[in-house]
Amino acid sequence: VEGDGVVGKHPYLSPEQEFTYTSAAMLDTPVGMMQGHYMMIDDAGERFEVDIPAFTLAVPQTLH
Secondary structure, three states: OOOOOOOOOOOOOOOOOOOOOOOOEEEEEEEEEEEEEEEOOOHHHHHHHEEEEEEEEEOOOOOO
16 A cells, blocks of 8 residues: 555654554455555655564454
8 A cells, every 4th residue: 555644644753762553455265465665754855664564454353
């Protein structure tokens, strides 16, 4: 997914601060995976990437 902000928000995070959100994805199968990165901008205006490790997406009650 590429776009401006995270679920319509533009959080300003200090070091060690967290930002959590809930989102959804349409899957063609009951189980899938997602991974990627966030593009961030530091206080000096420099861009940097933060990796998002692979994680599982699953329809509720599909995995045990």
